[in-house]
Amino acid sequence: MASGKTSMSGICVNEQCVAIFNHIKTKSAYKWVTYKVNDAGNEVIVDQLGAGDSTYDQFVGIMPENNCRYAVYDYAYLNADTNQTVHKLVFVHWAPESSTTKNKMMYASTKDFLKSYLDGLGAELQATDFKELSEPEMRERVHQAITRK
Structure with a gap:
């Protein structure tokens, strides 16, 4: 522990x-x-765990x-401004409506x-249904985290 x-x-x-x-943070x-x-x-x-080449749809699935x-x-x-790829570690809290109140x-x-x-999380996404867990929602959270800094 x-x-x-x-x-x-x-x-x-x-x-x-x-x-x-820490492995995800330092290796791919x-x-x-x-x-x-x-x-x-x-x-x-x-x-x-999702392999380094796994897709966002696999993650949601x-x-x-x-x-x-x-x-x-x-x-x-x-x-889009710099044409550079930025990596952000996003913490996801998945709490579907159909889950029990206790859970x-x-x-x-x-x-x-x-x-x-x-240590090193760049953004957070809380989702209660699959629409809130969509890739555009993830992108928006990351974009907010980048522009906030």
């Missing part, structure tokens, strides 16, 4: 979550990672319809705790 600490809801973060995030072997709270409800663990997830997506954005509350109360271990 990362530093042996737990969130206010009693959930800890598995060290592998941070290690995979993975395009994204999803995290979930384990079945015991006491630890955030790595759920799935693995999100469960009835359960929450966290994710980090390495989004490549072409800046949504558990994920919401642990989100900032998990994010505190992930």
Whole structure:
């Protein structure tokens, strides 16, 4: 467990979550990672990894319809002004409407705790349905993060 600490809801973060995030940040072997709270409800663990050549549609396609997830997506954005590709690590909080209230509350109360271990996030996207998780929404979040700085 990362530093042996737990969130206010009693959930800890598995060290592998941070290690995979740092791997995505420094290498391009993975395009994204999803995290979930384990079945015991006491630890955030790595759920799935996307290969470096995986697509955004593949990322969206693995999100469960009835359960929450966290994710980090390495989004490549072409800046029209400079014609340069910019990479931003986007934190995604997936909380579908069809998820149970208990599940949504558990994920919401642990989100900032998990994010505190992930140094280098460039933007955040919260989604409750697949439309909010669309690639144009992701692009808009990244664009906002770039122009805000």
